Structures are given as structure tokens and as C-alpha cells.
Amino acid sequence: MPSKDTLERNQVWVYLAAIIIGLVFGGGVPALAQTLEALLWPALAVLLYTTFTQVRLGQLPAAFRDVRFVSAALIGNFAVLPLLICGVLLLVPDDPAIRLGLLLVLLVPCTDWFITFAHQAGGDLRRAIAITPALLVAQMILLPLYLWLFMGADFMVIVSAGRMVTVFGIVIVLPLVAAFATERWAGEAPARIATIERLGWFPVPLLAFVLFLIAASQVEAVMGSIPLLGDIFVACIVFLIGGTMIGLAIGKAFGLPVGQARTLVFTLTTRNSFVVLPFALALPAAWEMAAIAIVFQSLIELFGMLALLWLVPRKLVPST
Template sequence: MQRETLERHQVWVYLAAIVVGLVLGSVAPGLAPILDGLLWPSLAALLYVTFTQVPLAHLPAAFRDLRFITAVLGGNFLLLPVLVWGLLALVPDDRAVRLGVLLVLLVPCTDWFITFTHQARGDVRRAIAVTPVVLVVQIVLLPLYLWLFMGEGFAEIVSAGHMTTVFVVVIVAPLALAYLTERWAERALARSAVIEQLGWLPVPLLALVLFLIAASQVEAATSAVTLLGDVAAAFIGFLIGAAALGVLLGRVFALPLEQARTLLFSFATRNSFVVLPFALALPAGWEATAIVVVFQSMLELFGMLLFLWLVPRLLLPIGAAR
């Protein structure tokens, strides 16, 4: 099996993992503490292998095309947050649910965004170049966004006992290790194969993480089911708004067709697995936050299957180059 085949069918892999996890968690609830203990090292491993696919050692490369990087950063970090603020009107007045929506919609994707760009015949080279910048900017700006959108509730989130530990162990450590791995691989041509082989792991590791969450959080998932229909409208609205913004900014910045497609997928995909550790580290009473994050990622994947048909045929077809 080729890696591209695995990535093309990843949505079904994730769905299967969730279903199996829910079944196991229902019939063997006593396993929950063990599975929960496996979740954190699995998340750290997932983030590490994913970060190795981001060219962290080549941040300056993204700024060689100022027009494209301006469109990506302006859309993701100025215009889309305004869209998210408007979509909160569709979300139930529940702090945990709203936090889940904010966490997942305010951070642009840095992994399967590249995969979908490739499948839609976008500009993969620019997609790869821009990902490290997007990753760094979102880590810096996310606390500011949460403070602006949640006000006093932000203090409670920051004061959650495990937040600092999670940030260092599950985000900073894998990021630093991935950077060192990339630098090590660049010193010898034969080592580049290591990065290539690590590229096979994000899909199975994310499936493992989803399985562990589903199996260890059955009760929380069951109690949150009634809320998912309410947040679905916001997530679908985001996909529609992101696609429209991608087409619009592609025209405003006079981007070539391939770059416009890349821009659209940058707007439409979100970094759910990066914010997932923060959602899982929240104290009791916030369990719905992680469920909302996982739900958005699954809904987004189905949305991307639709976009892979819509973008090259209707939204940004051949001949639509600026």
C-alpha cells in the first residue's frame, strides 16, 4: 500500500477507530484508567512525527512569496477569527462547548492541509513552506484569542493544573525533538529516508489517539451527543465561510490557480490534534471540550472529501487563475 492511499482513506480509518473504541469502552469500562494513561504518550508521539513533516528548519522560505504569505496569515489570523466570533451565536451557551469550538476553529492545520492540497492539485511546495510559520503564529496567538473571546473564563482555563505541563511535554518537547531530527537528517542524504518513513505514522497514530479517547471517554461522549447537533451548524458554517474567503482572497491577491486552491484548504482545515492535549487536560466539568474538538475533526474530514470534488470543478476550476 502506498502512503497516498492511506492518507486518501484516512477518514474511514479514524471512524473505525472511534467505533471500536466506543464499543470497547462500553463493554469494558474498567480499562478506562489504563487507556487514559496510554493517551498522553500517544499524543506526544503523534505530534512528534507530525512536526517532523513540517519544515521547521526552513522558516525563512515561506517569506519568499510575500503576496501568498500575506494572504495566508491575514485570512487565518485576522479574518477567520471574525467569522468564528459570528458563528458563536449558533453555539449553545455552555463554556466547555464554546471553548472546544474556539480551540479548534482558531488554529489552522499544518498536517492534512498539505495532503488535501496535493489531492486538489494545489501548490504543494508553497503549502509545505508556509506550514512552519502558521504553526508558530498559532501557538503565539491562541492565548490572545481565548482571552478576547472568553474574558474571565480564560483565567480558569490557564489556571488548570496540567496546562503548563501539557504545553511543555506534549507540545514544546515534540516540537523541539522534531526540529533536531530534521537538522540531523539534513546532515546526510541517507538520513532523509528517516523523515520519509516517519511520514507514514501520523495516520495510524491519530487513529490510536482517537481510539483511546473514545474508549476512555465513553460517558463524556454519550452525555455530549445532544450538544453535537448544535455545534454542527457552526462547523458547517465555518467550512462554507472558509471556502468563500479562500476564493475571495485568491482574487484579491491575484493568486495563480494552484496557490488559490492552497489558500482555500489552509482556511478550511484546522489543527484539531494540536489543541486536543489542552482540551484533555482541562479539569472536571470541561469534558465536552475534547468531544467537540474530535467531532469537528471528523466533520471536517467529510467536508474535505466534498471539497476535493468541489474545488477543482466548481470553486476554483481550471481557467480560474488570476
């Protein structure tokens, strides 16, 4: 049986295979589209629960003890990156659904696989783990504000979407509360902590299952969006390059040591795609490109991480 580390190292291929299999399956059995879409919501809820259990929400106060690193991460993610995203949006068609999808995913820093990538690149694992609760709380508070600033009148369409409140409560809030309750239940008991660690096996296969369900239930939308994927690809690549450069600049400006500087690069280039995915899926049919843009961005990001895993420790932030 492969180790958890091996599974995480190869997750990009797992997700790509899940999407391809989903498209083939959905194209061959289109009558099952509604059933597969119905399975998507509980699958997302379980995925987010297992993911949130790996974020130590009880450690939120401790995250702010290292003022220099936390300031660099928060300023980079929530003050500088939005300026980059303004430019990135100029690279895609003036389509509200595409813009919304990119805004949803690019504005929210990752709180899960960024830890894995930062660690694999020789980053500071302890600080990567410590910063995740702060990133999660900050993005949930600031995302509505940024959507309102970027989308204007279209933001009201998003807020008034029929399923939005229900999705937020059932697919986001309940898993978050359940994860926090699980963390409190575990306390300092080694056996219970081990249970939470075992839950860390589930995010990769569950996300693969979610991607399979999306691809299988949205075959027509995915195939119809192919002409637009080129522009989204360019925009996401520009974001990755820009985020990397910003991370290097802020790390240098704050005088961060090598491990922390590497971690900073990864928190500025990885995004919380499947945490915001439920919001995109809850929108009316006319907004289906938002979810497709999020899934496509996450795949581009994962391939980008393969490049950064080599570049960051060897070229961009070497040990010297």
C-alpha cells in the same frame, strides 16, 4: 501493503472506524478507562513528534519569500477567520466548554493534512509545504491572545488548570524540540532525510489510535454529549462554508494563480485539531465537552474535505 497516499486518501474512514471501535470497547470494558486515559498522553506526544517532523521548521525564513501568498494565508487565517468564528459561536449553546473547544480548534490552521488535501486538489504543493512553519509559529503565539479576547474571565480558568503547563511542556514543546533536532540531524544526508520521510507514515495510524483511546476512555462523556452534537455540527458546517468563501474571495483579491488559490482554500478550511487536543484533555472534568467538540469538528472537517476535493478543482477554482 497500501501506499502512504492511499492511507491518507482514506484516513477519514480509518478515524471513524477507530472511534466506533473505541466506543464499543470502552462500553464493554469500562474498568480499563483509567488505563486507556493514561496511555493517551504518551500516544499524543509520539503523534505530535511524528507530525512535527513533517513540518520543515528550518524553512521558516524561506516561507516569507513569497510575500503575496504568505500575506493572503496569514491575513485569512489570523485576521478574517476570527471574525467568522465570532458568528459561528452564536450557533452553539452558551456553554464555556463547548465554546472553548470550538475556539481551540477553529482558531488554529492545519499544518499537516492540509498539505495532502491541497495537493490532491491540484494545489501548489511547494507553497503548501513552505507555509506550514509560519502557520505553526503564528498560531502558537496568537492562540493565547485570541482565547483571552473570546473567553474573558474564563480564560484564567483555562490557564490555571493544574495540568496545563505540564501538558504544554511534555506533549507540545518536547515533541516540537525533538522534531527540530531530528530535522537538524538529518541535514542534507539522503539516508537521514529518508528516515524523516518514513516517519510520515505514522501520523494517520497514531491519530487513529489516539481517537480510539479517547472514545474508549470517555464513553460516558461522549454518549452524554449526543444532544449537543447537532448544534456543533451546524456551527462546523457554517465554518467550512464560510472559510471556503473567504478563501475564494482573498485568493481573487490577491490575484493568486490557480494552484495557490486552491491551496489557500484548504489552509482556511482545515484546522490543527490534534495539536490543541492535549490542552482540552488537560482541563478539569467539567470541561470535557471541549475535547469532544474538537474530535467531532475534526470528523466533520474530514468529510468536508471529501466534498472540497471534488468542488475546488472542478467548480470553485477551475483551471479554465
